[in-house]
Amino acid sequence: MSLVQEMNERAIELGVPLSVHLDVTYRCNERCVHCYLDHDDHGEMTTQEIKQVLDQLAEAGTFFLTLSGGEVLMRRDFFEILEYARSLRFNVRIKTNGVMIRKAEARRMVNLGVEQVQISIYSHRPDVHDAITKLPGSLKRSLEAIRFLQSQGLKVVIANVLMTANRQDHAGVQALARELGASYTLDPTITPKMDGDTSILGLRISGSDLHAVLRNPDLVGNVEEFCAPPPPPGDDIMDGYPCSAGHTAAYISPYGDVFPCVQFPLPTGNVRKQKFKEIWQDSPALHELRSIRARDLPVCSTCSHVGTCTRCPGLAYMEGNMRGPSTADCEQSFQRTGIPSANMLRKARTNASGPLIQIQAAAAI
Numbered sequence: 576m577s578l579v580q581e582m583n584e585r586a587i588e589l590g591v592p593l594s595v596h597l598d599v600t601y602r603c604n605e606r607c608v609h610c611y612l613d614h615d616d617h618g619e620m621t622t623q624e625i626k627q628v629l630d631q632l633a634e635a636g637t638f639f640l641t642l643s644g645g646e647v648l649m650r651r652d653f654f655e656i657l658e659y660a661r662s663l664r665f666n667v668r669i670k671t672n673g674v675m676i677r678k679a680e681a682r683r684m685v686n687l688g689v690e691q692v693q694i695s696i697y698s699h700r701p702d703v704h705d706a707i708t709k710l711p712g713s714l715k716r717s718l719e720a721i722r723f724l725q726s727q728g729l730k731v732v733i734a735n736v737l738m739t740a741n742r743q744d745h746a747g748v749q750a751l752a753r754e755l756g757a758s759y760t761l762d763p764t765i766t767p768k769m770d771g772d773t774s775i776l777g778l779r780i781s782g783s784d785l786h787a788v789l790r791n792p793d794l795v796g797n798v799e800e801f802c803a804p805p806p807p808p809g810d811d812i813m814d815g816y817p818c819s820a821g822h823t824a825a826y827i828s829p830y831g832d833v834f835p836c837v838q839f840p841l842p843t844g845n846v847r848k849q850k851f852k853e854i855w856q857d858s859p860a861l862h863e864l865r866s867i868r869a870r871d872l873p874v875c876s877t878c879s880h881v882g883t884c885t886r887c888p889g890l891a892y893m894e895g896n897m898r899g900p901s902t903a904d905c906e907q908s909f910q911r912t913g914i915p916s917a918n919m920l921r922k923a924r925t926n927a928s929g930p931l932i933q934i935q936a937a938a939a940i
Contacts, residue, residue: 582638586823587816591636592855593823596837599625599656600645600829605672605708607695609738609778611768612645619829622652624847626659628827631851633663643670643837645829654683661687668693670734673720674713681723691730694721697740699747707740721755731757737788738765738778749793761794764903767893769840779903786910802911808882813870818888821864825855835864839889841897864888867898874900878917880908 586593600619601612620628632640640660647653647669660667669684673694684692694717698704704714724731733752735745745761752759763785767773780788788794795801816822821835821843831847833854834840843861844854855861867888870876875886878900885908890901900918908916915923 583819583823586636589636590856591823592632592825592851593637594639594641594819595632595637595824596641596643596826597625597628598643598645598827598829598837599647599653600650602649603644603646603672604649604674605646605710605713607697607708608740609707609736609765609775611766611775613768613770614645617830620831620847622655624831625656628831628846628851629656629660629663629665631846633665635852635855638666639668640665641668641670646675647671648675648680654680654687657684657687657689661689666690670694671720672708672713673717673724674710676720676723678723678726681720681727681729684724685727685729689729691732692724693732693734695734695736696748696751697736697738698744699751700744703741703744707738718751718755721757725756731755733757733759735759735761736765737761737763737780737784739780740778742780742784745788746793761788763788763907764887764890766838766890771893782906782910785906789907789911802913804912804914805880805883805908807879808869812882813876814868816865817867817869817872817875817886820888821861827851833858835861836889838887839892839897841889841892864897872898872900874918874921879914880905880912880916884908884916 582593600616601614602616603614606614642657642660648671650656657667667689668691669689670693696704696714696717697707701714705711721731721733733748735748737745749759763780765776765779767776790798790802792798820839824836826834826837827846828834831845832842833844833846833851835843841860841864843858846854869881875881875884878884884904886904887901888897890903891897891899894902900916902918905916905918909919
C-alpha cells in the first residue's frame, strides 16, 4: 500500500478532509467551449477571506490543496494567497492555462515550493486548440509556460480533455508532452455546467471514438487486463465508499460555497456563514452522502461493473439522483469491456425501440 493510500484510509477513519480543491476565481482569459463555469464575478472572496479559509483548512487537517479557477492568475493577489498557503505547509498543486506565466512567475512558484502545475492542452495544432479556448495564440503561450516551468524544475502535467473538436488529436498532445518532458493525462468526460445546463454534453465524443481510446495501449497500458470482464464484487467492494468526495475531499467555490467535489454541486454550507470544520462535521447533506455504500445504490449495486466502474456520484447527482448511475461512466465501462451496464440493460428493457440489439451489436465491434 502506498503512503497516499495509507493517508486516505487514516483520513477516513478520523474524518479528516485530506484534500481540498479551492477555486480562487471563476474569471478567466479563455472561454473554452466545454467549460462548466460562469465566468462573471458575483462577489468572490477577498484576500483576507481566503486566508481565513486556509487557516480553517489547516485546523481541519487538510494536507493536499489544489488552487484553481477560472484562471488563478486573473487574481492580482494570487501569489499572496499561494505564499500564505505554503506558510501553512499545504502541499500545493496549481491548475492554470499558463497563458499569464512567464519566467518570473515560474521562478516564484518554484521558490514557494509548489508541488505540481497542471496545464490544459487540447491539441498540438494551434487552430484546434485556439478554437476551443477562443483565445488566439493561446497554445503558443501555454506551451511557453510549460517550458518556463520545466526550466525551473517544476513538475508539469498536461491535461487533455477529449471532445468532438479534438477527438483525433490526443496522440499528438501525448507526443508533445513527451517532447516537453511533462506528464500526460487524458479525460474523455464532458460535464454539465454547474447550474445544471446540459447543452455542452453534445461535445462528448461518440461511443466508437471512446471505444478506440479505451483500447489504446499508449493510453491505458495493458489492454487485455484493462478491458477484461470485471470480477464478481466482494463484500469489501459492496461495503465501500463509491467516491472520496465528501469523505476525504471537498471543494470550495470563489464565493465560499462548500461542495463534496467540483463535479458534485450538492450544497453543504458556506464558509462566509460557518467555519469549514463545522460544515465538514455537521452538514446534514454530507452526513447523508457518507452513509451511502456501494450496496445502497439501487441500480449500480446490481451491476457487474460495480467494483471497476469509475462512477461519479456528482455526475449522477446532476442527472437527478446521487444514488443513481452516471450514464457517462456506464458508457465508459461498456466501451472498455464490451459488457453492458445494469443501467443500460434496464433502459433497454423499458424502451420498445430495441436498443438492446444496438448494445449487443456495439459490443461486437
